[in-house]
Amino acid sequence: MAATSALVLAAVVDVPAGGDVAQAIASARAGDVIRLGPGEHHASLGRRHGPLRIEGAGVGVTEVIAPEGEDALVVEAGEVELAGLALRAGRARSALKVLGGRAVVEDAVLAGGEVGAFVQGGGLEGRRVDLFGRYALLARESRVDLTGGTARGDLAGVALLSGALVLRRFAVTGRAEEAGITIAGGEAELDDVVVRSPGPSGIAVTGAGVLRASAVDVAGATEVHVSPAADVEAILGDCLHVRRGTAALSAATLTGCGGAAVEASGGSVTLRGVDAVGGEAGCLVLVDAARAELVGNVCSGRGPSVVAASGAQAVARMNRWRTDPVLWVDCGSGARVTLGRGERVAEPCRPGR
Secondary structure, eight states, rough: OOOHHHHHHEEEEEEEESSOOOHHHOOOTTTOEEEEEEEEEOOOOOOOEESEEESOOOOOEEEEOOOSSSSHHHHEEEEEEEEEEEEOOOOOOOOEESSSEEEEEEEEEEEEEEEEEEEEEEEEEEEEEEEEEEEEEESEEEEEEEEEEEEEEEEEEESSSSEEEEEEEEOOOOOSSSSEEEEEEEEEEEEEEEEEEEEEEEEETTOEEEEEEEEEEEEEEEEOOTTTTSSSEEOEEEEEEEEBBBBEEEEEEEEESSEEEEEESSEEEESSSOEEEBBBBBEEEEEETOOEEEESSSEEEEEEEEEEEEEEEEEOOOOOOOOSSSSOOOOGGTTTTETTTTTTTTOOTTTTO
C-alpha cells in the first residue's frame, strides 16, 4: 500500500531550457521525475537525496552546464536516476559526485574539468555512459558497475583506488599520462573491454590492486620521453604493467606495446589464452620476485618471449613461443621458468646446463 501511494503522489515536473532548474528540484518530492527539455540548462543540479529521477530529451539534446566552480550534481543519499542527458562541469570540478547512496545512470555523458564521475562511499551503476575528465572515472571505497560506454581521461581513463569496479562491453580510449586503466587498490573485473592508445600503460595494477579480466583487447601503449636530466631517456609502454599487484587475464589480446606486452615487478600474474605481441623489452618480463602462471598463451613479436630476473618465478604449460630467443632467465638471481606439459623448448637453469 505504501509503494502504491508513493506512485500516486509522484509527479513529473517539466523544465524547459532557461527554466528554473534549481527551484524545480528543490520543490520535488521523493519519487518525482524532473524532465529537462531540449537545449542548454545553465545550472547545477545541486546536492541531492533520492529517490529522484532526472531525465532529458537525449544525449546531445539536453545539456546541463554547471556554473564555474560548481559540480553539476552531487548525490549524497538514497537513489538518484539520470537518463538521456549530458552533465558538464568546469575546471577542477566533477560532472557527477556520488558521496553516499547510489546513482543509476543511463544514456548519458558525464564531462568534468577534473573528473567525469567521482565516487566515494557510494555506488554508481550505469549503462551506455560516456565519461570525460582528467580522470574520466575515479572511484574510492565504493562500487561501480558500468555496462557499455567509454572513458577518456588526461591522467587516466579509469582509476580505482579501493572498493570494487566492474566494466562490461566498455572502451577506454586516448592518451593518458598514467594509464588507460589504473587499479591502485580494490578489485576490478573487466569483461569485453577495449583499451586503445592509452599512453605509457594500457592497464596498470599496483599495490593491493586485484584485476580479473576476460576478453580484454589492449593496443598502442607507447614510450614516454622524460627530462634529459633524468637517469633514463624514456619509459617504455607496457600493455599490462603489474607492480606488486595481482592480475589474471584470459582470452585477451595485447598488441602494439611499446615496451613489453606484460611486465610484472613483484606481485602475481596469471595468463590463460592470451595473444601477446612483444615490443622493445620483449613479450613477458618478470622481475623483483614476481610470480607467473602461463597457460595456453601465444607470444610473438620481439623476443625474448619470457624474461625472468631478480628472483622471478614462472610456471608455463601449453604455450606457443614465436620469438627468438624464447627464454632469457637470470639463473644466478634465483629466477626460474619451470616448463610443464606441452612446452617444446629446453628448460633453463637445470644443473649441468
